[in-house]
Amino acid sequence: SSQIFPCATDEIFDDITGICICNLSMYSSTVLPPNPTLRCLSGQIRLNVSRCQLERSGYDSSKLHLMDSSCVGQRVVEDVAEIVVSTNPFSSACGNVMTVNDSHVIYSNNLNIPAKVFMSGVLTRNNISIGFDCSYPLMMPVSLFSIMNPAIGFIELNVHGVNTIMKPTMTAFIDSNFTVPYNESSMYLYTSNPLYLSMRLPEFEFLYLLVKRMYATTINDLNAVPQFDLITDGCPSLDMNDLVSVVHNGDSYQAQFVIQVFQITGSDSVYFFADVETCMETCT
Missing domain, CATH: 2.60.40.3210 (Zona pellucida, ZP-N domain)
Structure with missing residues (x-):
């Protein structure tokens, strides 16, 4: 050959x-x-x-x-x-x-x-x-982020103590089936429009993904103040209950949320950050 x-x-x-x-x-x-x-x-x-x-x-x-x-x-x-x-x-x-x-x-x-x-x-x-x-x-705390413009955030995570690299991703979608991602040319969002947000891990046979916390900031800094909690302990935060609904969280290798687009006073951009865990069985 x-x-x-x-x-x-x-x-x-x-x-x-x-x-x-x-x-x-x-x-x-x-x-x-x-x-x-x-x-x-x-x-x-x-x-x-x-x-x-x-x-x-x-x-x-x-x-x-x-x-x-x-x-x-x-x-x-x-x-x-x-x-x-x-x-x-x-x-x-x-x-x-x-x-x-x-x-x-x-x-x-x-x-x-x-x-x-x-x-x-x-x-x-x-x-x-x-x-x-x-x-x-089996349990792996990670952090990842996305910004409304552009739509997709990515981080490569080195897991301490084991010889492996996990690659969680966060993607914003146009449709409720989570199949058509936003890109820069189509990223025109208006308040009250739905934003379909997905977080994924590679498809392992044993890992389930749980978003413990998700929050928004006005700058690309996970420690920025103020922080607006969207998900707390895996569920919509009380103050944001009308803006966030959970489609999947903790029951597969991906988590999916529907977020009503909002604007933070004094800023044209909104950054999303998430604290994520994995577990062997269903996390819920």
Whole structure:
């Protein structure tokens, strides 16, 4: 099969075969394969291993796989050539084993690295199986914000103590089905018009999203004063009960609200901030 060119910095182009092959002179042979780099991402578990170090050390870089042998590695060029094996954080994916404790859900699997069979039929290494796991928090306080103009706010959250990145988003929609987002050209809002506001997490099989508090300010500062509470303890604030209604909150990976557009005296913009938690079961 054809490969994507140019070759990596640790590969050379073979004119005879028409593919990129490893420049083995750049590496020293080792008894064990190189340690994979594990990334516990939002919605993906990903392992990277040096392709050419595998080949130099007597392992078959083309046959790496997880417990489910159909989940195989792919050659990726990130300066050097790497073999990338990935799976989703689901108990049914690629042979993942899920365990749950009081604070985290943990997905475990094995990366299988077979020894290379040389043309003579000789193997010089043992097959290797490397166990790995990714932990995801059950409870996770986050903050995110949106402004009425533009409509969409975004924050990338690094969760302390676990190797994972969660990416909550807040989006304002035009329609009650939460399908058509506002953009800068269409963001003309008038008081008393409905604003359909959604907050989402990537679709995990175990996480539910709960907006504990949502408030508005006149500037892009979560500590700004005054703060106008819209949601308190997951429910519309008493002072704003006529302006805010809850469509979903705490029962799925997304929260949805309908807010009657309002203006804060002395300001042309309104910024929304939210304190968000996640939980294993329905949060309500």
